[in-house]
Every structure is written in structure tokens, then in C-alpha cells.
Amino acid sequence: MxxxxxxxxxxxxxxxxxxxxxxxxxxxxxxxxxxxxxxxxxxxxxxxxxxxxxxxxxxxxxxxxxxxxxxxxxxxxxxxxxxxxxxxxxxxxxxxxxxxxxxxxxxxxxxxxxxxxxxxxxxxxxxxxxxxxxxxxxxxxxxxxxxxxxxxxxxxxxxxxxxxxxxxxxxxxxxxxxxxxLVLYHRRGGGQSQFSNLLELAPKTDRIQAALAYARENLHKPLGVPDLADAAHLSPRQFSRAFRAETGQSPAKAIENLRIEVARDLMEQSRHPIEAIARQTGFTDGDHMRRAFLRAFGQPPQVLRRQARNELAD
The missing domain is CATH 3.40.50.880 (Class I glutamine amidotransferase (GATase) domain)
Known part of the structure; x- marks a missing residue:
């Protein structure tokens, strides 16, 4: 014991x-x-x-x-x-x-x-x-x-x-x-950021919140502005303008950040191949996800996965 x-x-x-x-x-x-x-x-x-x-x-x-x-x-x-x-x-x-x-x-x-x-x-x-x-x-x-x-x-x-x-x-x-x-979604990996992209965006209206919730549940899909606008019940032009005003980001940038956040979590928490995680989180392929990780973290997905496993094994 x-x-x-x-x-x-x-x-x-x-x-x-x-x-x-x-x-x-x-x-x-x-x-x-x-x-x-x-x-x-x-x-x-x-x-x-x-x-x-x-x-x-x-x-x-x-x-x-x-x-x-x-x-x-x-x-x-x-x-x-x-x-x-x-x-x-x-x-x-x-x-x-x-x-x-x-x-x-x-x-x-x-x-x-x-x-x-x-x-x-x-x-x-x-x-x-x-x-x-x-x-x-x-x-x-x-x-x-x-x-x-x-x-x-x-x-x-x-x-x-x-x-x-x-x-x-x-x-x-x-x-x-x-x-x-304990009815927890999962254990967050040690390498995960203390900051959630959804929390950081902090939308003020229910419509933009609904669009982001839709995006979080459908990251495997293309998620263009028309898709998000439809979830928010706005025209694409109205949605783009409202989204940037409330979050300070373009819809495309926000969606990429959400994809990166979920992909990093999956890299640390699962043993799924990189290509499978890329598809699950809406990147076109593993190379596209790798480039996104390099922009966001300065390291490729494999390195972050290895670091998470090494920390847990110590």
C-alpha cells in the first residue's frame, strides 16, 4: 500500500x-x-x-x-x-x-x-x-x-x-x-497549456458561443466561415464581423488554435498515429499538423509526445 x-x-x-x-x-x-x-x-x-x-x-x-x-x-x-x-x-x-x-x-x-x-x-x-x-x-x-x-x-x-x-x-x-x-472528460497532460483557447476567446454573445461550441464538436470537418455562420444563425459577413469584434481573432485563426489544442492533447493522451490525430482534428494531413505545431510551439508533435511520456515515467 x-x-x-x-x-x-x-x-x-x-x-x-x-x-x-x-x-x-x-x-x-x-x-x-x-x-x-x-x-x-x-x-x-x-x-x-x-x-x-x-x-x-x-x-x-x-x-x-x-x-x-x-x-x-x-x-x-x-x-x-x-x-x-x-x-x-x-x-x-x-x-x-x-x-x-x-x-x-x-x-x-x-x-x-x-x-x-x-x-x-x-x-x-x-x-x-x-x-x-x-x-x-x-x-x-x-x-x-x-x-x-x-x-x-x-x-x-x-x-x-x-x-x-x-x-x-x-x-x-x-x-x-x-x-x-469521477466524470472527468480526461486527464489533462502535463504539457497542456493552463490557458484554454475557448476561454481566451471569451465571446460575449450566445451566437458566437454557439459557433465555437459547434466548432469544438466538429473539428474533423472543414469548418469554413459559412459553416460557423450557419451555426450562429448569421450571414457569413455578419458572422465574420461579429466574431472578430468579440474575440479579436479571425475565424480561421481561432479554428486553427482549437485544432492545435485538441491535437496536442490527443498526442499526449493517446497512442494514435499522427495521421489519425490529424484527420480527427481537421488537419488535411500529418504534415499540415506538423507545420501548425512548429508555428505554435516551435516543436513537432512527436517531440511533445515524447516529452509528455518521459515526464510521466520519471
């Missing part, structure tokens, strides 16, 4: 505890206790989380465990020297150390980010880099695995991180079964 220990401190975000449900579901899916849990704070007892909900904890212990997870908080008060010393010693007692959202700052204070590639919520990424210049902070990743240390973006990304840890332990099929039981 793998012991997962959560380090709790005042103001700890209750949302970070969503990762517990992911491991708990893995136990149910596997039909046996693959994981057990401990919640520890410096002195033990009830600790108030960010929502005011008290969480009963054990005192920090020198016992060994499998995975140590530190979630984020508001950091209105400095962390205690005792807690930082405990985190600093964690690599000697735990196989993996992970942070969720601004929990990366706790790992940084303990010196665990030095020389590593890491991430956190994009709002705090530049502050993390400034405070811990020996770390290499990537502000546009869902999660990153660098050796013994795993870091994730905002609180919901802790769910993706937990699924990735389960995949690392039990395999891809187990992680997919857990995601399915």
Missing part, C-alpha cells in the same frame, strides 16, 4: 483536498486499498483551512511514506521554521514530493525547487521565479514532473496531478478508469 501524506497548515486551501478523492477513487476502481492517507500539521489537532473548515491532523512525523503533497494557501503569515525543516527533509523519507498551486512556494522555501523545472498557477508564476531564481518556472503547464518533485498549476490542476501520479503507479488504464468514475 502506498501512503499519501498531506501537509496541512493554517489557511490551506480546501480545494487542494480534491486530490484525496482521486486517490480514494483509485482504491474503489482497483477493488483494493492501493493508497492510504495521512493529514499532518506541525503540532497536530484541528487546523482551519481557507474556508474555515477545520481539518483534524496528526503531528509531523519522521515516519517514511510514499508521496508527500503540499497544497496552496493565501500565505498571509510566514510558514513556521519547523514545517519548512520537515519539508526540507522529505526527499530522504518520501519517494515523491508534490505541490498543488502555490504549494510550490512551500517547496521553494525548503530548497526543493533549486535546479528543477516547476510550475504553479500562472498568476503566481513570476513571483515564484523571482523568489526562487534557481528554479526554472514554466508558467504555462498543467503539471511538471522533474525527478522526485512534481508541481502543478491552480487548484483544479491538482486533480490532473493526482491522476498522473496514479498513472505513474498503476498504469494508464487505471488512471482512465478513475477519471471516468
Amino acid at each position: 502506498r501512503r499519501v501524506t498531506f501537509v496541512i497548515y493554517p489557511g490551506y486551501s480546501a480545494m487542494a483536498l480534491a486530490a484525496v478523492a482521486v486517490f480514494e477513487t483509485a482504491n474503489a476502481v482497483q477493488g483494493k486499498a492501493e493508497y492510504d492517507f495521512r493529514f499532518m500539521s506541525e503540532k497536530g489537532g484541528a487546523v482551519s483551512t481557507s474556508s474555515g473548515l477545520p481539518l483534524k491532523c496528526e503531528p509531523l512525523s519522521q515516519e517514511r511514506g510514499d508521496t508527500l503533497i503540499v497544497g496552496g494557501a493565501s500565505f498571509e503569515k510566514p510558514l513556521s521554521p519547523g514545517l519548512i525543516a520537515f519539508i526540507r527533509s522529505a526527499p530522504r523519507k518520501y519517494r515523491r514530493i508534490a505541490s498543488i498551486c502555490t504549494g510550490a512556494f512551500v517547496l521553494g522555501e525548503a530548497g526543493l525547487l533549486d535546479g528543477r523545472r516547476v510550475t504553479t498557477h500562472w498568476l503566481h508564476a513570476r513571483d515564484l521565479q523571482a523568489r526562487f531564481p534557481k528554479a526554472q518556472v514554466d508558467e504555462d503547464r498543467i503539471f511538471i514532473n522533474d525527478g522526485q518533485v512534481w508541481t502543478s498549476a491552480g487548484m483544479s490542476a491538482g486533480i490532473d496531478l493526482a491522476l498522473a501520479l496514479i498513472e505513474n503507479d498503476l498504469g494508464a488504464d487505471a488512471a482512465k478508469s478513475v477519471a471516468r468514475k
